Each structure stands twice: as C-alpha cells, then as structure tokens.
Amino acid sequence: MVRGNLVGRLLLPGAGSLAVFGLLVGGGLLYASGGGTARDTLVTQMLVNAVLVIGLQIFIGNTGILSFGHMGFAAVAGYTFALLAIAPRFKERSVPDAPFGLADVQLGIAPAMVIAVAVTLALGLIVGLGLIRSGAKSGAIAATMITLALLFVVYEVARNYPDLTNGRVGLTFGPGNSLSDRTWIYVILFVAILSARLFRETETGRLAQAAREDDLAARAMGVNPTYPQLAALLLSVVVIAVGASLRTHVLGSMTPEFFFFGYTLLTLVMLIVGGRNGVTGAVLGVIVITAGNEFTRYLAGGDVSVPGLNWLLQEGLSDIFLGGAMLLFMILRPEGLLGDWEIDFPLRRLLRRLPLPGGAKRASPVPAAARPDPSRLSASEVTVLFGGFRALDGSSIEARADEIVGLIGPNGAGKTTLLNVVTGIVIPAEGRFSLGERVLTGEQPHVIARAGLARTFQNLRLFPALSVRENVSVAALVAARHRSDRVLPDPDELLVAAGLWEQRDRRARELDYGAARALELARAAAAAPAFLLLDEPTSGLGEAESAAMIDHVRATAAAIGAGVLVIDHDLHFITTICDRIYVLDQGRVIAEGTPAEVQADPAVQVAYLGASG
C-alpha cells in the first residue's frame, strides 16, 4: 500500500513531469535550431509563458474557479521584481521619488525574485481569504468577479501611481541585462511542472478536485474545500510570481499592459486549449497556441499573399486566432484537447498489469471489524420553513447505531428535508438534533460529516471526473484525519464488496446507473460514519437490483458498525430492510413502529391511500 502510494504519487508523476518538460524544451530547441535570434527569443518566451500557464493550471484546474486575477498577481510580482532589480541609475530617471527608498536599491536577480514572491504571496493570502469568505466554488461568479476586480485594481494603480511605477511608460532595465543562457528558465520550468503535477496527486489536491466536481457532495463527505482551495491558490501564486519575475527580466521592462487583458487572454487560451485539468494538457496548449500564434503572425507579416484574402492577413489576425480558439474550444471541446489526461497515465496502467504487491485484490468480504457505536441520532421538534410553507412541522425522530430506521411518506412529506437538516444543508427554524452527546444543530455540513453522518443523494452526486477509486478514497482520506477513533474500513475492500473493483480506474461518470448507486454507498461507507443516511437508494433500480441492495446495505452497515436512516418509496424494500419505520405526512410524524405496526396503522393508510375512516 505504502509502496503503491510512493510509486503512484511520486515516481510516476515525477517521470511524467520530466517527459512533459523534455517534450516542451526539446520541441523548442528543435525549432530554435532553425536559426535566427527571433526564433531563440520566441522559444525563451514560450518557456516563460509555460511557467505562468502552469501557475494558472494549479488554481483553475484543481478548483474549477475561473480566475482573471492571476495576471494581477503577476503584475504585482513583475513590478516588485523590476523595482528591486533595476539599477539605481536607471530608476533615477524613471522613478526618482519611489517610496521606501526603492530608487536606491539594487538586488541580484535571485533575492529580487524571492521578495517578489513574498510580496505577491502576502497579497495572495489576502485575496484568498476574501475568495473563501465569498463562498468560492467551481464556477462561482462572485469569485471570478473578485479576481477580475483585482486585475483592474492593479492595472489602475500601475497606471495612476507614477511615483512607484512610472505610469504608462513603465520601468526599464538597462541594456545588456537579458538572460544570456536559459539555465534558470529550465530549472524554474521543471520545478513548476513538477510541483503542479505532484500537487494534483496530493491529498490536498484530491480534496480540491472533489470540491471542484461537486461542492455539496464534497462537503457532505466531510471535505472542507477552504484549505485545499487556499493551498492551490498560494502554490499557484508562487509559480505565477516566479514566472512573472522571469518574464519581466526576459522582456527587460515592465508596463501596466504587460500583465493585463491581452496576456490574460493568451495564457487562458493556452490553458484551456490543451486541457485545464491536467498539467500535460496545459503544456500542450502552450505549444499549440505558441505555434498557431507564430503562424498567424507570419501570415499577417506581409510576406504572404493570398488572392482575395489579403484583407485578413494583417495585424490583429493573431487576436482573432486567440479569441476564436477560446470560442471554438468552449463550444466544441470545453475540456480541451487532452482533458485531464497526463503523460504518465499509460505508464501507470502498464505497471498495474504487473503482479506488484497490492496490485491484485482478493475478493474477500468486508470484515466485520468495527464495533457498534452506542451513540444515538436524535432530532427533536424540527421545524423548517420555506417562505410560508412548513416543510417540517415539529418532527422528532430517533435512531440507534445498531438498527436500520426507515423514513416513509407521500411526496412532499418532508423526508428529504429532514435528511437535509441532519446533514446541515438546511438550517431548521426550530428544533435541534444531536449525535450522541453532541448537538449538531447549525453546524456546517462538513463538520457534521466528520462527526459521523455520511449521506447519499436522491439524484446521485458523485465526483464525475474522478475515478471510482478516487471517489471512495476522498471519503477515506477525511475519515483518516477526522474519524481515527474508529476502525476505518479499507476503501479497496469496500470497492470489492460493492462489485466495483474491476471498474476502479474508470471515471465515475462512465458507470452505469446501478454501479453508480453502489459507488455512492461505498463512498459514504468509506467515511466511517456512525450513521449512513440514504436518500432513496433504490430509486431508478430494477426489482432484482433493489433486492440486491437490501443485502448490500445491511452488509455494509454491519461491516462498518453504522446505523442506517433510509428514505425510500419502494415499500417492499423499506419493510424488508428496516427494524423501525417513521411515517411522515405534511411535515409531521404520523406514525412510528415496526414495519408490521406501521402497515396496520389507520392514519398511515389514510395518508397513503387517501382512504378516510
């Protein structure tokens, strides 16, 4: 297991990073060997752009939050670097009145870069806390607007605070200051690729990706997306700051336009064309767009003449190319050329075929190792208001960890609302609920999940782009951190028991419906909960599958020592599986008892059949 982790998390991605680096640099050098300083410069710029695009990938790829602000970070880093690294005799002319005595400072490249990173990192932390406060999640518009505002704030300050930035003219290094060889670029590029690739495989990266795929499901599994997102942001800011310093140095100057809309467009297009969710894709995008850009520039350069099309072959063609590429990819292939594919994936598959320890899994049943948890789940007098509608009206239920409790009732009776209340998704107007001694009313979903309540969803909420195994391992990760007082189920064995072992490397979205239901249950079990809360586990399943689900739920609950609270419409399923049943109608509990008692209750018959008296 440990060895498998080492290979999977470190060696293979490391080898993959080296391969990606090799392809990028090799391709560049091959092109540059065609001769000419112009080609040399182009290749240098491509490598530097790659560093910045990888910085973007770390944040956007892992969190799914669209950021326009990263070039704002880049501008801050670029100005800091330029102010520190430019010789005083040049600053005397451009920014003689720079505050903090910056006009007289001259640092070497490396220390200037370190300080630029530190300053940008501090800004990144502030912005990151703001993003978190705004409830950033995949696709969140408020988060995107905050980053866009950042880009504009930096731009406006750069233009209108000439004492520091020399306004629109900008800052210039003296002549003869550009890098004579690319050693440093190579080193920085490789480290950037490697850290992005490794971050993707870290636990933190995995949690960020789970939240990217489904924020609510991730929270309900006990993931607090805040820290993974912040970690992704800070790492990406470091890479961006280094890349921006490098670019400033290579270009020999710094103006407000350097890291503004145009460059944001360029880097974003590079990121999405190759595939934003993978490092290999990001780098491929850099190559493709650099080549395409260069080709359009050549076409527009005046050396080419195509009868009838000459109106097209002029300045601006490369902008059409970039904007058009963004548009076409979003419409035709939003996941990019490679999606989240990495160059080391085939290697991993190859390795799996070899009989390594831990490579083959015995199909053993999940051992009944865990002891039953004595705690009770109880909700008392819960009332939920949606506007004027009382979805729940003073309902109370209780469940022990050694029983399976059913929740039935007609549509709109408040069953799912009750489940949403005890998982923290809906805040009740009145009432409280607790697990054992611990009152959980008003807690956040991830806190409740960590306390021991794991749920499934009526309409299936897996992490679609993550593999079957990763879906379960996200929950197991959280359990390892927060539920270590219990015997933790082995995620692989849960997969075997769910009949998913053979499909462990497929993406969750590729599973058929029954398998997806089974995976959601396995994922909830991997969280090592005291209670499994199941919202219509047989919904959409056939008769045979429903029957199999009875045994599967029982076996899983027994194996992890958890109680079960289950909602279902399938009366056969409910009456077979449950020890006790609560019947809800119009937000109230109208009956409670064993399946036989409940079925005999006249009030239940009225609610279900509309029969009176």
Added chain:
Amino acid sequence: MTEFVQQFVDGLGRGGIYALLALGLALIFGVMHLVNFAHGETITVPAYVAFGISLAVGGNWWLIVPAVIVAAVLVSVATEFVAFRWVRGSSDFTMLLTSFGVHFVVVAVFVMAVSPKAKNFEKPGWIFNTVRVGGVSFEIVDLVTIGVTLATLVLTVSILRKTLFGIAIRAAAEDFDAARLMGVRSNRVIRSAFALAGFLAGVAAVFWLMRTGEAEPGAGLVPLLKGVIAAIIGGLGSLTGAVLGGFALGLAEVYLRAWLPGNLAGLTEGAVFLLIALLFIVRPQGFVTVRRAERV
C-alpha cells in the same frame, strides 16, 4: 447642498446607463444562467455604426440614435445565434469563457477592420449645456439620460408584466425547466430575452456614446463591467435588483470621485474596483437575494 444635488443627478445619469445594461444582463442570466461578458459588444458595434454614419453623412444624431439601437438588438441576437446557443446548459465555466471569447473576437475584428486606435465622432452639441433650476445647474445630458432611462424601464416593466412574451421570460427566469414543461418555447424565449437585452443596451449605448464620442475596439468593456457589477450587486437574476444596483453604482462612483483628495483622483477607478472586490467578499449573493435553492 447644491453640490450634493448636482452630484446626485450626475450619479443617477451614469447609473441609468449601468441600470439598462444590468437589466439586460439579468434577463439573459435568468433564461440561460449565463453572465454575458459579450454584452458590451452591444455598445462596441453601435459605436462603430455611429462612427460610420458620421463619416458618411456627418454627425446627425436623428439618424444615429435609431441606427445604434437597431445595431445593438442585432448584435445581441447574433451573439446568441452564433455562440451561446451551442453552449446552452454547459457549465458556468464554459459559458463564461464563451462570452469572453465572443468579446475578444469582436475586439480583434475591429482592430483589423478599422484600427486599434480610437475613432472620434461628433457629440451632439447640446449635451454639456446646463439648465439652472432653483440655483442648481444640471447638465442636460444627465436629465435626458434619467428621463429616457426611466421611460425605458417603465416600458420594459409593462412589456414584462402585460405581454405573453414578457410573462414567458419572467417564468423562464424563475424556473426555466418548469417554464419549458408548461409549453414555453425555449428557443424563442431565449432569443427574445437577448433581443430585449439588446434594446436596453442600445438605449444605454446612445447615452454612453453621446458622452464619449468615440469608437474603439474595446469601447464596450468598461460599461459592460459596470453593468455586470451592478447586476451582481442586485443579486444576479433579480430584475429589480439589477436596476437598483445600476443606480447605486453610478451614485457611488460620483460621490467617491468627489470625496477622494485631488492627488488621488486618478485612482478613482482603482478605488471603485477595490470597493467592488470588497463588496463581493462581504456579500457575494448581492443585496436583493434571489432564492435559488439547490435541489438535493
């Protein structure tokens, strides 16, 4: 006090433009959950139309005004037809970047077809004239903007309230799937929403262009950003909120400019964006909350 009233009218005048843009953005967001960053093209393209007209027949605003409005409607509908139709129902991420793609392509087209530099055309002669009412002088352009904006808003409200088309749009904005099930034709509703948003933006474009008198490839970007910000302040999807957000933003800008000390006046725009960032941090859902409970 005099100054305060003047600034108030000035702020309402600017805010009216933002409100018209924000209302269109909120309509589009309502029917397809898209924050349309290409909505600014409904100002950029008309700007070049105005430039073209003044080049051909001189700055005749009796001609420019209807042309600008028609152009804005056509642009809005065209962007839906060319781009947004194909990403309907995609992730927010995809739709957002699609609209940016449209913006960048339009910018590039004008860079190539005309010039990367701004082209000027004649502003109407009367706009910076002032009238004095009880010791306070107002710029005519502000008064006209406010008046026309209010009239347009009243017209829009009555369209949305009274006509079948308006009811369909409002229903779709409330719950698109339910509206579809009730027989609202999604293609037509979305197209109509884009057309109406284009019309509102066209009115905004008229006043924006009267003030700036120039056409440049990125002309629509700044008003668009203000419109988006206003729409989000108002709680995206809320039509009333969008209008209030627009006026609030206009007032905030004017008072901020007046309040910042002279040597920092250049930083007004920067300060506005900083405030906006803070606003989204503190209240990401805007000030008019639209209940959009996620079904679980």
